[in-house]
Amino acid sequence: MSPAPTQHVETVDFVMLYIVGISVILLLGITATMIYFVFKYHRKKGHQPVDIHGNIWLEIIWIVIPTLLVLSMFYFGYTGFREYRDIPKGAYVIQAKARMWAWEFTYENGKKLDTLYVPLGKPIKLEMQSADVTHSLFIPSFRIKEDVMFGKTTHLGFTADKAGSYDIACAEYCGLNHSMMYTKVIVLPEEEFYTWLNKKEETSNPAEAVK
Template sequence: MATSTGVVDGALIYILAMSVLLLFLIVFFMIYFAVRYRASRNPVPSELPESPLIEAIWVIVPTLLVTTMFIYGLTGFRFLRSAPANSLVVKVYARQWSWLFEYDNGKKSADLIVPLGKNVRCELISADVIHGFYVPAFRIQQDAVPGLATYAWFNATTMGSYYILCSQYCGRRHSAMIAKLIVVPPDQFEAWRQGKKIEFTGASYANMPAGERLLYERGCVSCHSLEDNKMMGPPFKGLFGSQVVVTTAGVQRTVVADSAYIHKSIVDPGADIVSGFPNTMPPSKDVVSEDEIGRIISYLKGLK
């Protein structure tokens, strides 16, 4: 849970209470009239003279009621939309169909690890289409729009692991675009951020070899299977060293999938388009470092 949870819930519960009351009154009168004035009991209807007073009440009371709801919602919104200046800034990269979190010191992670009781400001960046950064437990949601800087912030008050979901429909594997938000003690967080190896409970890709873990963390497996089934992109199993038919600048040719080829496919995927697959992969220079590409290649070498 976070400080925002209570803020949003307050407004929700107020509106819920008012709505239940109104619904009860409406249904009560509807049923009461239908029974009390049924034709067999009240054969002669009596006209009700129009009363400006009653009509004025019907305009004014709902107006006042909804005004209170507006103000309650507005106060909460102000809270949600003003990140304190001293927040820890995390860059959130959303892409089809995975999340990547980058801390101010350049540390990257597939799970959002945050310290307990600290303000965290998530700056949302989308690489392709619109995604929705949604943490239900914290009651925060904000779209990541390509070409537009947006953010959400929170201050976690309970330790534990929560879901981060994509709430804006983004294509085939939209419902699988899930990451974890893990709230940990501030000292552990700091140690982890500085590069100490800590596996937090609930983390998504614990105990994997570095190369494989990168493929998960950076979202490669959303489109490339580690088995041999065909997804959005070519499967990885048995890829290294195999013959690949590609189209380069409109010309079809056959190449061997060696280290150079894989490197090029990561940094400039539009250059050689593997036949039978659409040219949809975004260039991934900003997401993986040279060092990381090396680890991925050495993992793929072993994936027979």
């Protein structure tokens, strides 16, 4: 089993590391060169500046190399995105409803509650709608989010690889209690999940739910 909460987390963290790594090298290179020049060519008597109008090869180099670098960044970003957007057929569908300022999740058997329970290792597809303004369902630990709108269904997919409880936040500003619109996604081993799903009476587990 993957040590990260989802496979996608590793992908995103890799893309992040790749882009930040290259960026740090560029930043340090630019800064060090600048500081070196400022010391080396400090104004002093007898030192004449040299007018260099440019160099076509340098211009080509610093257009072509960055182009290749950013194209590679685009590529990794794109494949990572596809991995997260292509939800396998047969994914377990849960309806998500957002309103000012709470979440509600509805399961296939009609069970509804404000905390999201999902089975471990199974692809999940959230079909999301808003009852009012635009919200955004954000699971930082899974590195994913998607806006939730009135009158249009959007979707969000993931496969949790590690049991546990993770925060869900609203990422699209939605008014007064936007910052209070937290809930949890609780990943249970598949059997436990179905036991929970088919248990009647109880609609929420107050010990684990945040609200």
